[in-house]
Structures are given as structure tokens and as C-alpha cells.
Amino acid sequence: MVLYYEKLYSQCTHIIGNLVLCYLKRLENGTDPDLSFLSSIREVSGYVFISDNDVKSIPLTSLRIIRGHVPYHYGGKGNISLYVARNAKSIEYGLEILDLRNLTVIQQHNVIFWDNPFLCHFQFRVDFNSLFPDPSRQRRILVNKNDTISSYRCDYGTYDVHVLLLSHLCCLRGCLFFVSAHFQTLFCYTLLLDGSSTARRKLACPMLTFHPPPLSPYIPEHF
Structure with missing residues (x-):
């Protein structure tokens, strides 16, 4: 094929x-x-x-x-x-x-x-x-x-470390924030539409409370 x-x-x-x-x-x-x-x-x-x-x-x-x-x-x-x-x-x-x-x-x-x-x-x-x-x-x-034929659950973090998505768009426009599995370090990723991430930047942002991931509006100039 x-x-x-x-x-x-x-x-x-x-x-x-x-x-x-x-x-x-x-x-x-x-x-x-x-x-x-x-x-x-x-x-x-x-x-x-x-x-x-x-x-x-x-x-x-x-x-x-x-x-x-x-x-x-x-x-x-x-x-x-x-x-x-x-x-x-x-x-x-x-x-x-x-x-x-x-x-x-x-x-x-x-x-x-x-x-x-x-x-x-x-x-x-x-x-x-x-x-x-x-x-x-x-x-x-x-x-x-x-x-459907499947009932698998999705893991929203597929990066080098297990991460949980935080629904907060602060500090840098168009950037989504992640926290490590131990909730110790906050990083910023430029998240592509395919779910992969580009350069990571450590941020001096307040720790955020986790809740289920929200939908992400697609803004072409950010990808």
C-alpha cells in the first residue's frame, strides 16, 4: 500500500x-x-x-x-x-x-x-x-x-517523563504547561497539534491545581 x-x-x-x-x-x-x-x-x-x-x-x-x-x-x-x-x-x-x-x-x-x-x-x-x-x-x-471495538484509556502525557496537563495559559502566550509526576517542577512546552512538544522552558509560574485537560483552540501561528 x-x-x-x-x-x-x-x-x-x-x-x-x-x-x-x-x-x-x-x-x-x-x-x-x-x-x-x-x-x-x-x-x-x-x-x-x-x-x-x-x-x-x-x-x-x-x-x-x-x-x-x-x-x-x-x-x-x-x-x-x-x-x-x-x-x-x-x-x-x-x-x-x-x-x-x-x-x-x-x-x-x-x-x-x-x-x-x-x-x-x-x-x-x-x-x-x-x-x-x-x-x-x-x-x-x-x-x-x-x-467501538476498543475501550483503552488515554495517557495525556507521552514525553520523556510522565506529565500531567495543566489547563492554564499564563506567562507565555500560546504555550501549555506541564508539571512533573511528583508535582515539583513546572515546565512550558510549545505543543504541536500532533501532541508532540518542542523546546521546554522552565517557568517561574505559581503552582497550579490539576483538573482534567481542557480542549485546546487551534491557533495556526503558534504551531
């Missing part, structure tokens, strides 16, 4: 139609195949459909616009412009990073995420309303738990 997609999408910047990525598998040694050819895609006129993959990362790093001119119709749920579902091989591994760091807008229709047990940050932390031109007509569609 990788060779097929490479021939189909290599050096493409604008896709007139739909972007479909399915059955991308890890190599025998557990690493990902080279998917860097996907990083040239900047715009999709139809929908983006990502399903049944077990690679660790899908690098759609340049994708800025999903227009949704021709939506994917999900039975009983409505029209979808971004569909991401069942991206895991087993309880051992699956898709962890959907790198859409430059995504600016989903122009029409809805998004749906379900059965992505390792894709914690993207599906539970991104405020999709910030990507919708018309949030009154667009939404993230929820799937009944009875329709």
Missing part, C-alpha cells in the same frame, strides 16, 4: 478529490515505512479518510485546508470531511500521531474520530470548533460506545 500511495500522492500539493489512507502497516522491525511523501499535500478538495492503519505517525504536516466539497457520508451520522477510525493493530500498538500541525480550516461538514486507542491527544484535546468556519452547522460527531 505504501508504494501505491507514494505513486498516487508523491509531490502532490493539491488533491482534487479525496485523500484516503488505509492499511498502512509498520515494518517487521516495528518501525514506520517512509511516509514523508505525504508532507507535500497542502489542500484537499473533498474529504480526508484515515482508517485501519497501525503506523505510529502519519505526517500530513503541510495540509492546511480540507474543503469537503464532496463529503463522505457516514450512515446515520451525516456528512464527514475528516474521518479517522480504527487505527490500531491490537492492544499493543497503533496510530499515535496524526500530524496536522498546519491545518487551518475544515470548510464544510463534520469530523468523526473513533476507535483510535493510541491517538489520545488529537481526538481528545483539539477544539474542532476553532477549525470550523460555521460551528453552528459543523460538529465533531460522537459514536456510541457500543459501536
Whole structure:
């Protein structure tokens, strides 16, 4: 499948139609195949459909616009412009990073995420309303738990040390704050849309009280 997609999408910047990525598998040694050819895609006129993959990362790093001119119709749920579902091989591994760091807008229709047990940050932390031109007509569609095949819990900290997200945007605009597992040291990370972090900076901020992570509005200039 990788060779097929490479021939189909290599050096493409604008896709007139739909972007479909399915059955991308890890190599025998557990690493990902080279998917860097996907990083040239900047715009999709139809929908983006990502399903049944077990690679660790899908690098759609340049994708800025999903227009949704021709939506994917999900039975009983409505029209979808971004569909991401069942991206895991087993309880051992699956898709962890959907790198859409430059995504600016989903122009029409809805998004749906379900059965992505390792894709914690993207599906539970991104405020999709910030990507919708018309949030009154667009939404993230929820799937009944009875329709899912997985029930894993997400660990919101996947960094070099176990961290817990604190919902406080102080000291540095656009930066999210983390505290160590022992609640001793406060750090600032520039958090990318894929859930990874860039440079860490120790801050002289007051210690904050932890509560469940809030949604993060997507502000393109911060990514």
C-alpha cells in the first residue's frame, strides 16, 4: 500500500478529490515505512479518510485546508470531511500521531474520530470548533460506545517523563504547561497539534491545581 500511495500522492500539493489512507502497516522491525511523501499535500478538495492503519505517525504536516466539497457520508451520522477510525493493530500498538500541525480550516461538514486507542491527544484535546468556519452547522460527531471495538484509556502525557496537563495559559502566550509526576517542577512546552512538544522552558509560574485537560483552540501561528 505504501508504494501505491507514494505513486498516487508523491509531490502532490493539491488533491482534487479525496485523500484516503488505509492499511498502512509498520515494518517487521516495528518501525514506520517512509511516509514523508505525504508532507507535500497542502489542500484537499473533498474529504480526508484515515482508517485501519497501525503506523505510529502519519505526517500530513503541510495540509492546511480540507474543503469537503464532496463529503463522505457516514450512515446515520451525516456528512464527514475528516474521518479517522480504527487505527490500531491490537492492544499493543497503533496510530499515535496524526500530524496536522498546519491545518487551518475544515470548510464544510463534520469530523468523526473513533476507535483510535493510541491517538489520545488529537481526538481528545483539539477544539474542532476553532477549525470550523460555521460551528453552528459543523460538529465533531460522537459514536456510541457500543459501536467501538476498543475501550483503552488515554495517557495525556507521552514525553520523556510522565506529565500531567495543566489547563492554564499564563506567562507565555500560546504555550501549555506541564508539571512533573511528583508535582515539583513546572515546565512550558510549545505543543504541536500532533501532541508532540518542542523546546521546554522552565517557568517561574505559581503552582497550579490539576483538573482534567481542557480542549485546546487551534491557533495556526503558534504551531
